[in-house]
Amino acid sequence: MEEIELFRQFRETGDLALRNEIVEKYLFIASVLAKKFVGRGVEYDDLYQVAVLALMKGIDRFDERKGVKFSTFITPTITGEIKNYFRDRSRLVHLPRKVAELRGRVKRESDRIAAETGKAPTPRELSALLGVTEEEIVRCMEAGRVVSLDRPVDGEDGATFYDLIAAEGDPFESFETRDAVKTALSGLSARERELIRYRYGEQLSQTETAKRMNVSQMFVSRLERKVLARLKEELKGGMA
């Protein structure tokens, strides 16, 4: 049956058998479009499911009298649903885990092949072996150079890289006046000031600071975090 006739009959009768026929006829569009978005951290099967649901919704809404081809009408509808799905789901949950998993597989296979053949495999070889695209291989290798800011720093008692990153410009230099810092420091106990002096004046590590203060590194880490949080609060208040 012709496209227009099929949709006309379905619109007039609401016959579910016709609807199923239309869905089957156009399932390939859902498949084609789902494939276009593979490699962004969501499995093809999930994308295909989203695309098929969008296809079914689109079939109910399509009006053949408007003179638009169904493929032209349904492509932006499915694309929109897939993009919404990415927005809602993929970024936060799937991407980092998937990239990390793939990276692990890439490393294992690379090591194995290198041990067997004496040379590192190409992305193309890895892509064939692991059943993912070359682009995913290259991207995951690039991603390996990125360090998560939430990753704990070894030997820093739970502190993350984010905690250790300097703000734009040195935060202590960017204070409006040294007086603000002085005032804030004056509110600290002698032990707390000692810690700040070792860590930020003499630039000692937490372990070295702990030795000087005759306490554990863990104690230094906790105290430092507490003191910095308090200083930040006081300085924020003082400069507001």
Place this chain on the structure above:
Amino acid sequence: MREYLKMEAATSGEIMTTLRLATGGVCSLAGLGLDAGEDCKVCLTESLLLLSHAGYGRACIAFFEDGGLFVRITAEGTCGEAAPVPEDDISAALLEALAVGVQMEKREGRLFGVSFRFATDGRN
């Protein structure tokens, strides 16, 4: 318009990964978000597919700064036998869905170039 990058390549699949990676780099340079960057890669792939089906084996791909990112893909060299497929309609509709200002340039009734743009504020 300031030119970010201009390159000529085959429209065949084997160079696609390289072109997509280069596109990702330019998108980043142009200040596009991650989603827009990925969408731009899809648009590039679809444009090259369309040109390939129109019979062109090579294309020139140029990226320009125009407040956002303007991309122009034009056929290069001689034109072979056109081999359109039913999915070409979907490719064209996908371009329209993802990018703005999509233009299909035709010569003697045959597709010759595709251009589109992406806004840096994500309003595509």
